[in-house]
Amino acid sequence: MKLYSTNNKDLRVSFQEAVFNSMPQDKGLYMPLEIPQLEQDFIDHIEHYSLPEIAYTIASTLLKDEIPAGDLKVLIEDAVNFNAPVVKLDEETFVLELFHGPSLAFKDFGARFMSRVMAYFLKDDEQLLDVLVATSGDTGGAVALGFLGVANTRVTILFPKGKVSEVQRLQLTTNGKNIRAIAVDGTFDDCQTLVKQAFADNELNAKFRLTSANSINIARLIPQTFYYFNAYAQLKRKGFKDVVFAVPSGNFGNIGAGLLAYKMGLPVHQFIAATNANDTVPRFLESGVYETKPSVQTYANAMDVGAPSNWVRIMDLFKEDRSAIQGLVKAYRFTDEQTLAGIKEIFEKFNYVACPHTAIAYLATKAYAEENPNDESAKVFLSTAHVCKFPEVFPDDILAKIELPAQVETLKNNPELFDELGKEFEGFKKYLLSK
């Protein structure tokens, strides 16, 4: 697999280079030169395959020249070691639960696969790989737990002090080993600025082999295609031929992976992009004008993105043809008030507790179904995180129904270890150099 940059179609880099750099120097995004089709026979019989088998088939179709079959199989079995079940709510409505991994969010798919791909390419290498990551909550946990114990790597996570939920903080601070966490006296943007400054610093780059675990990394996108195919397989087993996916979207990596899956041959009839008040993409699909805005804070804070970094990739996937995207992707946006009403509605109607991001996807599914009463396909909305990561949003009666997964109970017994820093770069640099 060779890749080009969305800013330079003549550039050619290897998969390995794209993985370690995350982003080309021209600030475009890496895209595969060719998007291979999965074999029709595989898609026709996909209901007979398990999630790891589906994941392996997709990964080997893309990466057979990069990672030999035997190694790739081992890598996949290690990375994709949890389920992504489709749960039925009513005759046509399903929720695809993507929160059964170690950090209880769908980002585990991307982070676990990426960490293992990096470790695979590092295996004959002496120099430690230093991963720097800024997080507003979910990314950090997935990256920390994805890299935990992975040989030859060290992860430094910056999170805004006091601004992540308890479960999110525990996932960042109780790991030890090759993971270190820093509480920054500032905002998520301050954390991100520190990481960017570190990447631009000559002295740090001379001393360390730095990499970002950025959400635009191609090795995070690929494994997110796995669960779309696997959901389709589950629905085929239930007798459906046609599927609609509704995706709660912030940086548009998740839905981008769905669209990549579509290009590889996944028979999907319609995608639905669901956003909160950060509605750059819905506005674009309506007006044709792509205008980013500073992000605003909402209940679904993992989707508080004013300039979705993966959108360029989606435009590139469809050769900048807005009308092609408009046909395949319907977009809806919802306010905090609607989100809360959605959480209550799902609870009352289905006795199901959904996180705010998931509730937005549910509302979009419902809006689509109302506008398209003759569409009899399975409507599947993606649940991107376990509810226990966002407890501040729920009314007390719903909060009382939330069960903490066993792995969270375990975290509470572990000591929290983290350093504290201000938001000045000099302090962060000194910290890095001293360790």
Ligand SMILES: *Cc1c(COP(=O)(O)O)cnc(C)c1O
């Ligand atoms: C990251 C995240 C999202 C947004 O996913 P994108 O790929 O950025 O669109 C949605 N929900 C949760 C819980 C997340 O952590």
